[in-house]
Amino acid sequence: MTEWSDWAERELASLRAISRYREPLPFDGDGPIGRVRDSQLISFASNDYLGLASHPQVKLAALSAIERFGTGALASRLVVGTRSLHVELEAELAAWNLSERALVFSSGYSANLGALTTLGGQDVTLFSDELNHASIIDGCRLAKARTVIYRHLDLEQLQSLLRQTPGRKIVVTESVFSMDGDTAPLSALAELCVEHGALLVIDSAHAALGPKLRPIAGLEVLHVGTLSKTLGSLGGFVAGSARLIELLVNRARTFIFTTGLSPADTAAALAAVRIVQSQEGEQLRARLRSLIDMLRPGHPSAIVPVILGDDAAAVTAASQLRAAGIHVPAIRPPTVPKGTARLRVALSASHTETMVGTLQAALAQLNLVASLKHA
Numbered sequence: 161m162t163e164w165s166d167w168a169e170r171e172l173a174s175l176r177a178i179s180r181y182r183e184p185l186p187f188d189g190d191g192p193i194g195r196v197r198d199s200q201l202i203s204f205a206s207n208d209y210l211g212l213a214s215h216p217q218v219k220l221a222a223l224s225a226i227e228r229f230g231t232g233a234l235a236s237r238l239v240v241g242t243r244s245l246h247v248e249l250e251a252e253l254a255a256w257n258l259s260e261r262a263l264v265f266s267s268g269y270s271a272n273l274g275a276l277t278t279l280g281g282q283d284v285t286l287f288s289d290e291l292n293h294a295s296i297i298d299g300c301r302l303a304k305a306r307t308v309i310y311r312h313l314d315l316e317q318l319q320s321l322l323r324q325t326p327g328r329k330i331v332v333t334e335s336v337f338s339m340d341g342d343t344a345p346l347s348a349l350a351e352l353c354v355e356h357g358a359l360l361v362i363d364s365a366h367a368a369l370g371p372k373l374r375p376i377a378g379l380e381v382l383h384v385g386t387l388s389k390t391l392g393s394l395g396g397f398v399a400g401s402a403r404l405i406e407l408l409v410n411r412a413r414t415f416i417f418t419t420g421l422s423p424a425d426t427a428a429a430l431a432a433v434r435i436v437q438s439q440e441g442e443q444l445r446a447r448l449r450s451l452i453d454m455l456r457p458g459h460p461s462a463i464v465p466v467i468l469g470d471d472a473a474a475v476t477a478a479s480q481l482r483a484a485g486i487h488v489p490a491i492r493p494p495t496v497p498k499g500t501a502r503l504r505v506a507l508s509a510s511h512t513e514t515m516v517g518t519l520q521a522a523l524a525q526l527n528l529v530a531s532l533k534h535a
């Protein structure tokens with residue numbers, strides 16, 4: 161035992177004492193059913209919103225890419241780590257996001273870091289919604305810009321902050337908030353940004369069903385997204401005007417100083433983004449919509465939180481659900497604000513009505529139906 165391991169043990173004990181200790185448990189399966197330890201569970205925990213991670217065409221695309229190009233990109237993108245697959249994927253992502261150009265990153269996390277550190281700087285003020293994801297928070301920190309946090313979705317407060325602030329401005333928001341599943345009013349935010357000459361950065365990681373912002377005259381917008389949720393693969397992207405993306409290619413350290421996305425991940429995302437834009441994509445979204453309506457009618461996204469408040473209560477409820485054959489994660493601070501620990505139910509087009517029915521019955525057993533119905 162070294163001094164450092166003693167220290168680590170004390171830190172871990174303090175996390176255990178407040179129900180915040182965590183460990184990654186293997187969930188072995190392909191789709192919503194998998195094995196955890198020795199039991200079979202239905203998962204409502206993944207972000208595979210359209211079920212594309214298990215889609216035969218997506219899997220086949222990954223396998224063929226390995227056959228053609230091997231397993232790794234083997235260098236950073238600007239050295240010799242770019243394949244034509246990356247270029248095709250970037251063109252498809254640009255079209256999907258109604259943007260001129262897109263750039264792929266190793267993850268959504270590094271896409272946010274790359275965008276915010278490249279565009280933010282000492283002469284910039286960043287305005288960030290208080291419930292934005294950790295990757296946005298870290299991007300703001302690393303950007304060395306002044307960061308102003310505005311109250312969740314409070315456009316009045318944002319407007320008055322923008323009015324008071326001279327100089328270059330960036331507003332950054334999620335379009336669907338990852339832990340509450342509520343949505344940002346993108347058109348109103350865009351109008352505010354045009355009025356104040358601010359750049360709008362929209363993180364659409366969870367926007368399997370939209371909302372989507374149409375291009376607006378006079379608005380400079382960057383769409384940040386991930387390949388690892390709706391697109392069932394791994395990686396992230398930023399889409400926007402050709403000029404800004406060109407600058408990211410040359411300045412974003414999380415793009416420049418890391419190995420390109422693997423051929424399999426790239427090809428899987430390419431196949432998936434083509435499906436998303438096809439008739440089949442429409443059908444998958446309609447199916448997801450109807451499953452959401454079973455659980456919470458009219459709810460705008462696939463993320464349905466059941467707020468319990470207390471950390472220990474959330475952990476207990478998650479373990480009771482596990483005993484009933486259902487995997488729903490307990491989400492605690494610092495992922496969500498103190499006093500708002502919750503179960504985070506994530507629905508997917510790959511769930512069946514029977515699976516959602518099983519979840520509803522289990523929540524009823526725990527007297528959680530009222531919390532489920534109301535956000």
Ligand code: PMP
Nearest residue numbers: 267268269293338365386388395
């Ligand atoms: N943005 C948001 C809103 C997210 O929820 C996440 C992942 N949970 C990310 C970015 C990061 O994406 P990735 O998992 O691809 O790094």
